[in-house]
Amino acid sequence: MALSKPSTSKIKDNSHTFNEEWEPKYFFTKSKARKPVCLICSATVAVAKKYNLERHFKQNHAKFEKEYPVGSALRTDFIKKKKKELFSQQNIFVKQHDELEAMVKTSYEISLLLAKKKKPFSNAYIIKQSFSAELQRSKG
Numbered sequence: 001m002a003l004s005k006p007s008t009s010k011i012k013d014n015s016h017t018f019n020e021e022w023e024p025k026y027f028f029t030k031s032k033a034r035k036p037v038c039l040i041c042s043a044t045v046a047v048a049k050k051y052n053l054e055r056h057f058k059q060n061h062a063k064f065e066k067e068y069p070v071g072s073a074l075r076t077d078f079i080k081k082k083k084k085e086l087f088s089q090q091n092i093f094v095k096q097h098d099e100l101e102a103m104v105k106t107s108y109e110i111s112l113l114l115a116k117k118k119k120p121f122s123n124a125y126i127i128k129q130s131f132s133a134e135l136q137r138s139k140g
Helices: 022-026 050-060 063-067 073-116 122-139
Strands: 028-030 036-038
Touching: 022 028, 022 050, 022 073, 028 050, 028 073, 036 050, 073 122
Parallel strands: none
Antiparallel strands: 028 036
16 A cells, blocks of 8 residues: 655645735735735735735726835835734734633632632622622723
């Protein structure tokens, strides 16, 4: 029985990494998900290849070539503004995840404390309310 050959997927190839030079040319940036994201329409491209980014830009956003010439201050400012919007949008989910994780951890600690002291879980509701009120005051 012959051994099977290892997979030679082209997507895993190192030549498909995002090149920073493509950002000002095609209005693409690398997202937190490591996929190229169009700064104009927020579309993602599956494989980070120059041809894919160029094709998307020319087919969907050809007018931006004239409005924002390559190397101009307008283009640079537009890219900075759009990148800031994209990353702030992505960070909203991270903040909420962190807050939810902290709430779950606090709830677990309360339950553990009640179990160790052999108290009913009905007491946990009162404790959670006081923690919640304190959290609101600290955010304040």
